[in-house]
Amino acid sequence: MTATRLAVWAAIALALVGTLMLYNQPGFLVNLADQLWSCF
Template sequence: MNTLRLLGWAAALAALGGVFMLYLQPEFMVGLANQVWACF
């Protein structure tokens, strides 16, 4: 059970790290802002 919980935490941290790395790319942020703005 502890191994499964550890793998879950590792997967969650890896996903959060990947999202954080995307936010460091300016072109990604501009594209995301354009998509959000297009909803209005």
């Protein structure tokens, strides 16, 4: 159980750090928003 919990918390922390790193690249976010709006 402890190893599973540690793996889950590590995955959550990695996802949060990855998201914060993407916010440091505004060009990527603009491109992502353009792709999202092109669906509509």
